[in-house]
Amino acid sequence: MTTGTSEQHIVSYGKLTAIWLALLALTALTVWVARHNVGIGHVWGSLAIAVIKGGLVIAFFMHMKYEGRLLRWLLFFALSVLAIFIGLTFFDVLYR
Amino acid sequence: MNSAEKVHPPGNGGFWNDTGKTGITAWIFSTDHKRIGLLYFYSVLTFFLIAVVLGVLLRIELMAPGRTIMGPQTYNAVFTVHGVLMVFLFIIPGFQGSFGNLVMPIQIGARDVAFPRLNLFSWWLYMAGAAVIITSLFTGGGPPDTGWTFYVPFSERTGTNVSLAVFGVFIVGFSSIITGLNFVTTIHRLRAEGMTWGKLPLFVWSLYATAWVQILATPILGITLALIIAERFLGTGLFDPARGGDPLMYQHLFWIYSHPAVYIMILPGMGVISEIIPAFARKPIFGYKMIAFSSIAIAAAGSLVWGHHMFTSGMSDTAILVFSFLTFVVAIPSAIKVFNWVSTLYRGSISLEAPMLFALAFILLFSIGGLTGLILGAAATDIHVHDTQFVVGHFHYVIFGGAVFAFFGAMHYWLPKFYGRRYAEKPAVVAWVLMFVGFNITYFTMMVLGMKGMPRRYYDYLPEFAPLNLVSTIGSWILVSGLILMLVNLFRGLFKGEPIDRNPWGAATLEWTIPTPPPTENFEEEPVVTHGPYDFKKAGIT
């Protein structure tokens, strides 16, 4: 027998396929935005879309939505650390 | 001490003879955390001793101006290899690998770590990385001469065997990551019943914080080292100004790992001290929560201060301001620990045995190291002493006086438990005195020399620095004679000394409740924890 919290949670094929379709749509969207929106500003737009896509993958494909609070918290923590590393470096990059 | 039933040499009793395999395979293929701990212990100790010899050679070269025993190129190679071995093969893997493995699972009431086979794999990776590093010394263009920091652009251009050495460090880093994730999982999943986070021994807390640093910072080192190799072989030019690269980005990446790495070195040491002090003051630790919390705070805040290594590199002024400020913030949790240790000592019934002496030396030397660190962390004063012998003195105070003295303390405190025999007290004290005195003569003098302007990483110096350098070198001989005495006494004791019973120090953590040496499974039945780690009364110790 298995133990733990999320193992028993089964994500149906239908739901996974829906997520897949959403990811494809977002991919199309991001390509479209990039082609119709010249200028550096859209880096943020593309990144925002990438974040949404990443969120979908993590939440449903990787079952994070069905995990306990610990894992979610730790993931948030790890990503924050990366953001801080990049952010603090920019005190140098931007002001040199 | 009731010794009648306990006259057994190591290899006889507890986990020592609980195995089907014999000889070396019983060790190098064992997944028992205690055996892996000892494997790690002897491995890191070996590299420590090799590196000590190199350190002494450095000091001998500096004994008098001009060439004494080696020329400039050799000197460059020797301090590089000394630094690389000490940092990457001794003190970073040292605590987690040896004492972390030996005692952490027992302290939380577990039979082993969460992933025993991964644990063994981690040791193998460590050895493989070490083998690659050693190979790099004797092949290709000879031992690297970049300093342990592998700074670009020199590390990209030097003809010495940097690529291979860096690759070795990369592998060792991977091993460190694996240990880290193993420990975090273990501490989350395998605590015995009743072992709540609030009852976790402080050593475990410190390992937990350290493990997080290993997990989140080491990958940055990995990619940085991989980039050096890519720069050398593929000519990617990412750090080459001629092609748009920026050497300072290398320094950022390197220190994003390597400053937190200082906490990988020192945090477990602080944990050891937090175990030893209550045991030998026979008093519950003062401010348990503050010490546990400050471990986390040090790990967190310590990850934000890497820029203080770059004040003179040409980083932006804004960044200098930010990093200087943040560096001062890290001093707070470190100071919290020191105050709590001292408060624990206050009115305790202190017994000055060897582990306690090392703990006291730690507090003093670490404080000196930490306070001189503030001189370096303040941008204005750093510009004066940057890259001088002051820096060398400072970090030896922190790492040697702090982490390594704690390591010695741990050797005296815990190894007898695993061998079932102990060292003689008097020689241990003499050795401690020699090391303490020698240490201060060696490194305090180096700090003074740095203040006077003697730069680091040179085999030669101006004649006016000669007298103090001689003093420092003589200090290093005293230090090493103490070291030798300590090791001889310790190991003689472990193999031939007086047998000990379960709890020779009268400590209240779980490892002292099981037989000496511990059986393979640690606990006959799963323990149920009912009192805190320093609650001597409830543990029935008076």
Place this chain on the structure above:
Amino acid sequence: MSGGLHKDNAGAKLGMWLFLFTELLLFGGLFLLYAAYLARYPREFGAAGREMHLGFGTLNTVILITSSLLVAMAVTAIQRGARRMVLLLLGGTVLCAATFLFNKYLEWSAEIGNGIYPGSSRLTAGPPGESVFYSLYYLTVGLHGLHVLIGATLLTFVAVRVQRGTIHAGDYVLLENGALYWHLVDLIWIFIFPLYYLIL
């Protein structure tokens, strides 16, 4: 709580996630460099990005997303005890991985043919930011490709265990962890794609 007798699946998954964090930070170092150099050379990055093969990039994105779907379905399938289905889905995933790498090979060949590779005379002569862009591109995508290779090998190994029946509806944490690794490969590509292909 204490392990030893029964398998601790939640622990195994926690360990896997921790490992994924280290992978994120490994790539994080490269993303950090990307961000810093983008801030310095926005125009050169734009110019270089325009020359990338958007077609290959988009196709590979679709392939990876699809492979992620397949491996996620494989987890669902094993929970339902449909072994043949699991094997089919894993086979599909590995096939996607191979196609991805083959595309990469074609793409890189074309680029190298155009004189775009680290240290090439064309890049050395061009503006400094461009050479940085392509160096980062090769390193990041190369490292990612390595992960595709490792992930595919891992999933093949998992498939063999499913075939042998050592991974089954009652104990499939290995498959779950393999799938997690594969999703991470996808996740990183989701960020590589806009940063390198869409920065026009």
